[in-house]
Amino acid sequence: MREAAFVKQNKEKWIAFEKAINNGMSTSPDELAEGYIHLTNDLAYAQTYYAESKTLMYLNSLASQAHQKIYKNKKESRNRIVSFWGHEFPLFFKQYHKTLFTAFLIFALATAIGSISALHDASFVRLILGDAYVNETLNNIANGEPTAIYKGGSEIGTFLGITINNIRVAFIAFAFGVITSLGTAYVLFSNGVMLGAFVTFFYTKGVFFEANRQIWLHGTIEISVIIIAGCAGLIMGNSILFPKTFSRRVSFMKGAKDGLKVVVSTIPFFIIAGFIEGFITRYADMPNWLAAVIIGGSLTLIVFYYVYYPILLNRLHAKQIHRATNQ
Secondary structure: OOHHHHHHHHHHHHHHHHHHHHHOOOOOHHHHHHHHHHHHHHHHHHHHHOOOOHHHHHHHHHHHHHHHHHHOOOOOOOOHHHHHHHHHHHHHHHHHHHHHHHHHHHHHHHHHHHHHHHHHOHHHHHHHHOHHHHHHHHHHHHOOOOOHHHHOOOHHHHHHHHHHHHHHHHHHHHHHHHHOHHHHHHHHHHHHHHHHHHHHHHHHOOOHHHHHHHHHHHHHHHHHHHHHHHHHHHHHHHHHHOOOOOOHHHHHHHHHHHHHHHHHHOHHHHHHHHHHHHHOOOOOOOOHHHHHHHHHHHHHHHHHHHHHHHHHHHHHHHHHHHHHHOO
């Protein structure tokens, strides 16, 4: 897009936002927050296509004014890592809640298909999980320990191995987004089918409750974060399919950057899941209430951080903008 056309298309929006932050106009917090997001997107576009232009200088100045008004009384954290996970990422992730929901629907549908297939075809489980795993699990069930496979190996070794493998799966789910959203959808679908067949296999053998009590100790976070990693891949894949006002190259670069930020956010949660699997899941004799507390706490942590907290933080941020621009 030519610079003149870019300016003509967005001029009124920039002027309205400039008046709002300078004159304290009665604009709602949500509108101010949306205006700030649009401004930073336009600034990124101008930096790519109109380097050293007057348009870029104007947008830089306007963004700087808005930032100073919003954060003039805010103490910046010296710890970049804490700032990223505590504030920057949740504030950023709210815009991708619909994409997260799409990833969840794909995974849930695949899980249902895997479960129904396993119920109606006994050979399906062997096809998905492999003969070696199924035979070993059948032996464990016969010995009264359906999930004895989780007790093998050292605690540290299991923790490290599981954590590294989970992070690898997450990055694969993200990386497949480079072949558009269909690539990541395939990874989500295949993992969902595997989960459905896996859980249903224990149901058909009459050890559903006993097995699932142990599986979901670590699986609650593990499965949830695979879905979130799938969301990261869909973000990148969608940027190729739906570039909006950006060129496809610029849209892809933005989508890849945003998706990588999402997948990096999952690493601490995979570490938690690996710790639970390495040090806790192997203790099958824990009371049911303790298992319920761990599973419920894990689910609450994921829902809070990726769903509720981003919504809350964006509302607080919008109110902060509103107060700053009306002082």
